[in-house]
Amino acid sequence: MSNEKILLLDGNSLAYRAFFALPLLTNEHGIHTNAVYGFTLMLQKIMEEENPTHMLVAFDAGKTTFRHSTFGEYKGGRQKTPPELSEQFPYVRKLIDAYGIKRYELEMYEADDIIGTLSKQADANGQQVVIVSGDKDLTQLATENTTVYITRKGITDIEKYTPAHIEEKYGLTPLQIIDMKGLMGDASDNIPGVPGVGEKTAVKLLKEHGSVENLYGALDTVSGVKLKEKLVANEEQAKMSKTLATIETSAPIEVTVDELTYSGPNMEAVVEIWKELSFRTLLEKSDFVAEEQEMTELNYNVLDEIDSSILKDQMALHLEMYDEQYHTSELLGIALSDGEDSYFIKGSTAFQSDVFCKWLEDDSKQKFLSDSKATQAVSRKHGVSILGTEFDLLLAAYIVNQSISSGDVSTLAKEFGNYNVWTDESVYGKGAKKSTPELEKLAEHAARKAQAIWQLKPTLEEKLKENEQFALYKELELPLASILGTMESDGVKVDKQILVEMGHDLEIKLQSIEQDIYALAGEKFNINSPKQLGVILFEKIGLTPIKKTKTGYSTAADVLEKLASEHEIIEQILHYRQLGKLNSTYIEGLLKEIHEEDGKIHTRYQQALTSTGRLSSINPNLQNIPVRLEEGRKIRKAFVPSQPDWVMFAADYSQIELRVLAHMSEDKNLVEAFNNDLDIHTKTAMDVFHVDAEDVTSDMRRAAKAVNFGIVYGISDYGLSQNLDITRKEAATFIEQYLNSFPGVKEYMDDIVRVAKQKGFVTTILNRRRYLPEITSSNFNLRSFAERTAMNTPIQGSAADIIKKAMIDMAGRLKDENMQTKMLLQVHDELIFEAPPEEIALLEKIVPEVMDTAIKLLVPLKVDYAFGASWYETK
DNA sequence: CTCTTCACG
DNA sequence: ACGTACGTGAAGAGT
Numbered sequence: 035m036s037n038e039k040i041l042l043l044d045g046n047s048l049a050y051r052a053f054f055a056l057p058l059l060t061n062e063h064g065i066h067t068n069a070v071y072g073f074t075l076m077l078q079k080i081m082e083e084e085n086p087t088h089m090l091v092a093f094d095a096g097k098t099t100f101r102h103s104t105f106g107e108y109k110g111g112r113q114k115t116p117p118e119l120s121e122q123f124p125y126v127r128k129l130i131d132a133y134g135i136k137r138y139e140l141e142m143y144e145a146d147d148i149i150g151t152l153s154k155q156a157d158a159n160g161q162q163v164v165i166v167s168g169d170k171d172l173t174q175l176a177t178e179n180t181t182v183y184i185t186r187k188g189i190t191d192i193e194k195y196t197p198a199h200i201e202e203k204y205g206l207t208p209l210q211i212i213d214m215k216g217l218m219g220d221a222s223d224n225i226p227g228v229p230g231v232g233e234k235t236a237v238k239l240l241k242e243h244g245s246v247e248n249l250y251g252a253l254d255t256v257s258g259v260k261l262k263e264k265l266v267a268n269e270e271q272a273k274m275s276k277t278l279a280t281i282e283t284s285a286p287i288e289v290t291v292d293e294l295t296y297s298g299p300n301m302e303a304v305v306e307i308w309k310e311l312s313f314r315t316l317l318e319k320s321d322f323v324a325e326e327q328e329m330t331e332l333n334y335n336v337l338d339e340i341d342s343s344i345l346k347d348q349m350a351l352h353l354e355m356y357d358e359q360y361h362t363s364e365l366l367g368i369a370l371s372d373g374e375d376s377y378f379i380k381g382s383t384a385f386q387s388d389v390f391c392k393w394l395e396d397d398s399k400q401k402f403l404s405d406s407k408a409t410q411a412v413s414r415k416h417g418v419s420i421l422g423t424e425f426d427l428l429l430a431a432y433i434v435n436q437s438i439s440s441g442d443v444s445t446l447a448k449e450f451g452n453y454n455v456w457t458d459e460s461v462y463g464k465g466a467k468k469s470t471p472e473l474e475k476l477a478e479h480a481a482r483k484a485q486a487i488w489q490l491k492p493t494l495e496e497k498l499k500e501n502e503q504f505a506l507y508k509e510l511e512l513p514l515a516s517i518l519g520t521m522e523s524d525g526v527k528v529d530k531q532i533l534v535e536m537g538h539d540l541e542i543k544l545q546s547i548e549q550d551i552y553a554l555a556g557e558k559f560n561i562n563s564p565k566q567l568g569v570i571l572f573e574k575i576g577l578t579p580i581k582k583t584k585t586g587y588s589t590a591a592d593v594l595e596k597l598a599s600e601h602e603i604i605e606q607i608l609h610y611r612q613l614g615k616l617n618s619t620y621i622e623g624l625l626k627e628i629h630e631e632d633g634k635i636h637t638r639y640q641q642a643l644t645s646t647g648r649l650s651s652i653n654p655n656l657q658n659i660p661v662r663l664e665e666g667r668k669i670r671k672a673f674v675p676s677q678p679d680w681v682m683f684a685a686d687y688s689q690i691e692l693r694v695l696a697h698m699s700e701d702k703n704l705v706e707a708f709n710n711d712l713d714i715h716t717k718t719a720m721d722v723f724h725v726d727a728e729d730v731t732s733d734m735r736r737a738a739k740a741v742n743f744g745i746v747y748g749i750s751d752y753g754l755s756q757n758l759d760i761t762r763k764e765a766a767t768f769i770e771q772y773l774n775s776f777p778g779v780k781e782y783m784d785d786i787v788r789v790a791k792q793k794g795f796v797t798t799i800l801n802r803r804r805y806l807p808e809i810t811s812s813n814f815n816l817r818s819f820a821e822r823t824a825m826n827t828p829i830q831g832s833a834a835d836i837i838k839k840a841m842i843d844m845a846g847r848l849k850d851e852n853m854q855t856k857m858l859l860q861v862h863d864e865l866i867f868e869a870p871p872e873e874i875a876l877l878e879k880i881v882p883e884v885m886d887t888a889i890k891l892l893v894p895l896k897v898d899y900a901f902g903a904s905w906y907e908t909k
Numbered sequence: 910c911t912c913t914t915c916a917c918g
Numbered sequence: 919a920c921g922t923a924c925g926t927g928a929a930g931a932g933t
Contacts, residue, residue, distance in 0.1 A: 563931055564913060583913070585932095590914065615915060619928055646925060648918085655927045658917035666916080691918090691924095744923065753923030814920050826924045830918090834925095862918040862925085 040156045040291060041086035042149045044167035045093040045137065048185070049073050049126050051168035053119045055189045058816075060807040061312040069122040070129060070311060072189045076166070077133065080183070080192075084164055088294035090152065091130050091137045092145035100142050101278055108278060110224045116812050125311065132303035136294050143285050146172060150281035153180050156291045166192075171215065173200060174281060176208040204237050213246045216276025227275045228268045235261065246276050309451055317453070330454045334369075334376040334481035336473065340387040346372045348424070350402040350488035352443070353412050354480040356462075356470065359653055360408045361415075361522065361629075361636045366470060369480035373488045378477035385416040400424035402487050404443050407515040407522070407641060414523050426512055427487050430494040432642035433507045436804055441642060443483040450493050455482045506800045506835075511641065514838050517845045517857070518639045518649070525634030526656070526858045526868075527676040528624060529904075536668065537621040540613050547610045554603040561610055564589045575601055612665065620660065620669045627654045634676065639860070646827050647802045647834040648862060657861045659905075673905035675868040683855070683874065684908035685881045685899035686864030687837065689714055691746050694799070694832045697891040701778025708893035715739040721775035722768055741772050745779065746829055748822025783825050790824035798831035799889060800839075836895070837863060840888035847884050851876065866905065874901060 052072025059068045081089075101108045130137050138148055149165055153175050156163045163180040165172055173182045173195040182195040200208055217236040219227020231239075239256070243249040249256070250269055256262050265272070308317050337344075350371040355363040368384045370377045384390050393399050395418060403409045404427035410420050431438050431446045439445060444455040461479045462468050470476065498504040552558050555574065559566045568587035572579045577597050581588035591608060598604045627635050640650040651657040659673070660666025675682055687693075692714055696704040707717045719730045719738035730738075737758055744754045755765035773780040787809070790796050795805045804827045809820035841860060848855055855869040855877060865885070869877055882897040900908045 560931080562914095562929090565931075585912065588913085611915080615929085618930080619916070623928070640926095644925065648925060650926055652927065655917080658915090658927065660916060662917085686918095747924040748922095750922055752921065757923070815922080818920090818922070822923070830925060833918095864918085 038087045038161045039084060040088040040152070040161055040163045040294065041080065041084055041090075041296075042152055042163065042165045043077075043080075043089070043091045044145045044149060044165070044169060044172065045091040045126065045130070046145055047168040048076055048166065049119065049123065051185050052076065052189055053116075053122070058118060058808075058811070058813075061310070065125075065311070066118040066122055066807070067125075067311045067313070069119055070125045071313060071316075073126055074129060074308075074313070074316065076185070076189055077129075080164075080166055086164070086296055088161075088291060089135045089296040090148075090289070090294045091135055092148040093127075093137065093139040094144045095139040095141050098142065099144055100282075101144075105225075105274060105278055107224055112222070112224070117810060118812065125307065129304065129307050132307055133299040135296060136289070138287065138289055140285060140287055143282065143287075147282035147285040148287055150175055150283040151285040151287050152289075152291055152294075154283040156180075159291065161291065171211070171220075171279060171281065174208050174211040174279075175283075176200060205241055206237065210240050210245070212276055212279050212281075213240050215279035216246045216272050219275055220279065223278070225275045225278050226268075226271050228264055228272050230264045231261075246272055312449075314448065317448070332376060332454070332478065332482060332485060333374065334378060334478060334485075336477045337377050337379050338383070340379060340384055340390045342389045344370065344372075344375070344377055345389065345393045345399070347398070348372070348400045348402070350484040350491075351409065352404065352480055352484040352487060353409050354476065354483070355408070355412065359638070360412050361638065365412060365416075366476060367480055369477075369484040371481065371484035371488045373485070376481035376485050378481050380473065380477075382416055385413075385418060391418045394418050394420045397421040402427075402491050404428045404446065404483070404487050405441060405642075406512065407519040407639075410516060410519045411523050414519070423512065423516070425487070425491045425495070426515060427490055427494065428642050429511045429515060430498060430507055433503050433511060433802070434494065434497045434501065436645045436647070436802075438642065443486060447483075447486040447490060450490055452486050452490055454489075455479075455486045501801075501803065503801050503803070506802060510800060510835070510838055510842065513842050515641060517841055518641060518860075520845075521857055521859070522636050522638055524856050524858060525629070525632065525636040525676075526866075527633055527674050528628050528635050529672045529674050530625065530628055530633065532672040533621050533625055533669075536672075537617060537625075540617040540621060544610065544613050544617065547606055547613070551603060551606050551610060554601075554606065561607065562614065567607070571597075571601075571603075575603070577601060612663070616660065616666055616669065620666070623654055624669075624672070632676075637859075645804055647798060647831040647838075649834075649860060656859055667906060670906035671904045674903070677868075677870070680868050680870050681874065681901045681903060682905050682908050683867040683869050683877055683881070683899065683901040684864055684905065685867075685885060685897050686861075687833075687885065688896040688898055690833045690836065690863050690895065691829050692742060693891060693893050693895060694829050694836070695746065695779065695782075696893045698799075698828060698832070699776075699778045699782035700892060701776045701782070703776050704779065705893055711894075711896070715742060718742055718772065718775075722771040737768065741768050744769070745772065746826060748825035749783075750818075750822065786828060787821050787824050790820070796824050796827050798828050798835050800832070800835040802831050802835060804831065833863065836889045837865070837885075840885045841865065843884045843888055844881070847880055851880070853877075866908070869901070877901075 049069045053069035056068040056072045058066055059071060060066050127137065140148055153163045153165060157177050157179045160179065164183060165175060165180065166183045168185045170184055173184065176182045176195050176197050178197065183192045184195060186193050197208055200206060206214060214236045215225065217228050217231050217239065218233055219225045239249055243252060253262060253265060256265065352369045354366045354369060356366055357363045365382045367378055367380045394413060399422050401420060401423050402425040403423060406423045406426040413420050427446055428441055431449060438449060442458050444457040447455045456479055461471055461475065498507050548561065551561055555570050559570055561567060565586055567589050571577050571589065572587050577600055579587045580593045580596055594604050594608055624635065629636060635654065637651045637656045638653055640652060643650050660669050693708055696708050707714060715735050715738045716727060716730050718741060719734040720727055722738055722741060723734050740754060740757050749769055751762045751766040751769055754768065755762045758765065786796060790806050790809050794807065795803045797803050806820045806824055808816040809824060811817045837860065844857060844865065853873050855867050855873050857865060857867050859866040881899055885897045886895045902908050
């Protein structure tokens with residue numbers, strides 16, 4: 035008996051298992067990773083448990099095997115390997131190589147046969163063998179020395195087949211498993227067996243007769259007329275099936291067991307693959323990486339004051355805040371790093387140093403930051419404007435890959451291969467347990483961030499240049515960050531009194547509607563609870579549910595509107611909802627956000643969040659202040675200029691997305707329509723309905739408008755039918771008519787999807803990217819969604835590029851003209867300013883001019899503007 | 910912490 | 919046949 039242990043793995047079978055057991059995961063480049071990930075987990079677990087001295091992973095080679103000459107339809111009718119899995123096999127092989135494990139495949143033979151041949155050899159040598167597969171056929175190889183592990187549900191749950199276990203489970207010997215397969219067949223390999231004989235019958239027959247051959251030698255003794263008939267009719271097939279199910283144990287392989295020695299992984303190579311595939315959990319858990327992390331030396335000093343000698347011409351700078359809301363958060367300290375040495379200065383003491391403040395304001399001293407907008411905003415709060423922002427890790431990372439999961443330095447650093455930063459959560463804790471750590475810990479945490487920012491600059495800049503996105507980052511996003519920071523810091527004045535009064539009115543109305551609803555329902559309930567409301571409407575009152583959600587009846591507005599004629603309670607509920615929303619989100623919500631000191635609201639723009647390149651606005655969201663309904667629109671009366679007699683000035687792009695579409699598709703009809711400044715919805719209606727301009731009814735224009743929206747969103751007949759409340763067929767006709775009238779648009783849409791499939795991403799006018807891994811998915815839903823996104827993102831994203839460029843130009847122009855006017859808000863296609871009255875005339879000239887010429891398109895851009903005493907009046 | 914609803918472009 | 923319009927954030931309910 036040898037103390038060697040041979041581990042033989044069925045590579046194809048395990049990769050398949052992993053693939054179907056785990057959800058489809060992808061890395062940032064859209065490569066699917068779930069099979070590789072699952073395979074890795076299996077490998078890790080089994081090696082840890084078994085401690086093998088020899089290892090081999092066997093693969094199937096090619097499509098045909100010697101079994102096909104016995105039976106042409108062997109494995110016939112099998113579904114093609116999904117492309118999401120096929121693309122992962124090269125990585126599985128690379129991974130096995132990195133682990134230092136031998137792998138083998140052989141023309142005309144399956145992985146089973148390689149494993150069978152080797153296990154027989156090893157068995158003869160008296161070596162211990164463990165076979166791992168997801169395929170139960172392999173259990174025929176079990177012997178006293180050989181155990182067969184078959185994966186059960188999931189990826190790490192395993193059933194161990196020894197001869198004893200097989201005896202217990204089926205009452206058969208391992209070799210009789212072959213006979214069992216011969217009789218019952220195997221649907222997945224298309225092995226026919228004897229029709230009508232399943233596992234139960236097969237086992238019973240084999241217990242009596244021992245083997246297929248013996249059974250057919252003694253057919254007379256088989257009880258049951260039907261069964262006997264079936265056996266007689268399928269004798270040839272049964273014998274052939276047995277042959278097919280038999281694993282070859284003397285395949286002409288060119289490796290021997292002795293060559294399979296396993297001497298441990300090359301962890302560096304393994305980690306390299308993990309990084310490439312973004313296996314974050316494994317990387318974090320890995321001792322190797324942890325060691326690597328420990329090995330990194332960090333020279334950092336905690337300073338009480340700043341000495342001019344530490345301030346270099348280039349430095350990474352990080353302001354450590356207690357929480358994300360940097361407008362109000364406590365400043366915990368400042369970290370600096372020059373790549374060699376790092377420093378930490380507690381609290382805001384650094385800002386008391388003249389040397390430091392001068393350094394910050396010196397344009398020739400380059401600062402490397404992460405989230406320059408936040409850094410500058412906090413510094414501004416301490417009376418210092420940072421100049422010389424040379425690098426912003428957050429923005430660079432976002433441009434390289436829009437799907438970065440979070441903005442903290444640790445996450446960003448990990449994303450690009452730097453594991454030397456602790457997560458904020460591990461330092462501060464989370465939820466109620468969140469607290470500031472002791473000084474040393476805090477200092478090292480912040481210093482590590484500064485050092486990582488320093489180290490990552492070259493990596494990120496190289497990637498940006500490689501992708502031809504350096505200009506987008508350096509000339510658009512980076513300068514925009516400063517402008518947004520100023521807008522945030524300036525804030526917008528909100529008249530508290532107006533909101534409070536509106537709130538009182540709303541409360542009174544709400545109470546009255548509430549009473550009406552209770553009376554109509556015959557009982558009190560929580561109107562804000564869709565669950566309780568559903569019970570009242572669809573069970574108590576007996577209305578017909580139109581739509582369901584995962585959790586019950588849908589009570590969404592579009593559903594209720596269809597029921598409005600059925601019962602008068604519906605109208606009341608819709609009104610209650612509308613007013614309730616105004617009161618809770620906009621009155622109470624906004625009141626909570628007004629800063630005591632200045633009576634202003636300071637939203638935060640998230641510049642590295644959306645997948646299209648738009649901004650988003652939080653705490654509070656000022657990009658969704660009501661406008662469509664008059665009752666809500668009144669909220670805008672509370673948004674007023676910060677100085678007496680000043681006015682609010684708002685300018686918006688008209689139809690920017692359709693103009694972008696005209697530009698990108700170069701559709702003649704659409705380009706001409708904009709060049710002639712036609713009403714685009716009326717023009718669309720004329721083409722879709724084949725009527726003259728004067729015969730376009732308001733309904734036709736409304737439908738045309740919906741079609742235009744649909745085109746921008748990535749058209750689908752279903753979506754349009756829902757929006758217009760028409761049948762899918764009618765919607766499909768509209769779309770067809772549209773695409774006939776605008777053939778360039780159709781061509782563009784087809785092209786963009788094709789390009790997305792080929793490259794894996796789509797781009798905007800300024801070369802912003804969005805990766806769309808799911809566009810090649812075999813899942814219809816995922817694929818369709820990605821296709822619509824491919825059509826929409828270049829349009830929405832290019833529109834975002836344009837207004838961002840306009841904001842930079844606008845800020846420059848206001849400065850050049852020495853104006854007092856302040857840019858306050860951006861709402862995707864509009865800019866809101868506050869201005870002294872004497873500057874209005876100039877604004878009327880320069881705002882449209884600057885916005886129109888931000889980026890030159892094939893068609894003109896059009897800007898509408900208005901001004902008044904409050905945001906409400908800018909219409 | 911997820912789901913539903915609803916506000917905006 | 920599949921079952922969806924694109925992009926966001928906030929509030930309230932209920933697990």
